[in-house]
């Protein structure tokens with residue numbers, strides 16, 4: 001199959017490209033990526049010599065650019081991993097989130113409809129359901145997004161539903177849990193903390209670190225997206241979850257132990273997200289499992305390997321954290337809490 005992965009120079013997209021090329025020797029994989037602050041060519045450097053891989057720079061809101069790639073590369077399926085993804089950034093400025101996560105998805109749906117592309121998989125998130133103290137969200141649970149990021153993702157999901165109902169556009173939505181693994185932009189919990197701890201810098205823990213997240217390894221998230229592509233039914237939504245709930249403070253202890261650092265590198269700070277900080281995410285994923293998918297990476301092993309990956313791939317993340325844009329964001333968001341420990 002000829003597959004276009006939009007956002008393929010980001011964390012999940014690049015790992016998905018690796019999985020597609022490894023697991024499906026008959027697949028050709030193209031990437032369209034805007035190379036925003038979160039997308040880097042160094043993230044897909046290992047793929048560029050693969051003759052079944054092609055890279056194109058462009059935005060998903062640019063219908064002409066998307067059409068050109070679909071036509072030139074004879075694309076039969078499109079997987080949309082392109083998104084503005086950082087909750088904390090959306091609390092500072094939400095405009096880019098609406099442009100990519102809403103208008104970009106609209107543009108992809110229009111192009112897929114017009115060009116009769118046989119399948120679109122839209123990659124979404126558990127955060128569209130909001131937070132729950134008990135139980136687990138199913139695909140039927142109401143959408144109650146609590147941040148501009150999750151609201152923009154929910155809007156994209158609803159557009160997918162509307163295009164399926166209105167035009168029978170062959171679109172499948174996946175909703176993944178908190179994902180960890182190699183090549184994650186170093187501003188998300190595990191990649192941010194691992195890279196700071198390697199540098200002996202303090203890590204900011206919101207409040208008592210009591211938030212609960214459901215973690216999944218990026219390889220398992222990618223195989224869930226792949227299963228939805230090959231076996232998922234158009235118009236359906238599939239949760240991609242490993243049922244692996246952990247309290248954030250437990251994750252911090254694992255990071256410290258693995259990197260041989262002490263509690264003195266942890267700084268509790270007032271929660272900058274305030275009311276927008278979801279306490280717990282949890283999803284049921286029986287629907288995707290009924291298609292034969294199951295996560296394969298045990299959490300302790302996967303997390304240990306991921307932490308080691310950041311310790312051993314400083315050539316990947318050091319140029320990113322050295323960028324003025326990265327430093328400016330860290331200062332703006334964590335500066336008030338971290339103070340002189342920034």
Ligand SMILES: NC(=O)c1ccc[n+]([C@@H]2O[C@H](COP(=O)([O-])OP(=O)(O)OC[C@H]3O[C@@H](n4cnc5c(N)ncnc54)[C@H](O)[C@@H]3O)[C@@H](O)[C@H]2O)c1
Nearest residue numbers: 007009010011012034035036038039059060082083125179
């Ligand atoms: N990371 C997680 O924990 C997680 C969990 C569940 C779901 N998701 C979803 O998975 C998807 C991918 O997330 P990620 O963590 O890989 O994100 P990421 O921020 O690492 O990568 C996003 C990629 O999209 C590109 N991009 C951004 N705007 C674009 C545009 N307008 N046009 C083309 N490319 C654009 C960026 O350059 C980047 O390469 C998102 O939809 C996100 O909501 C992520």
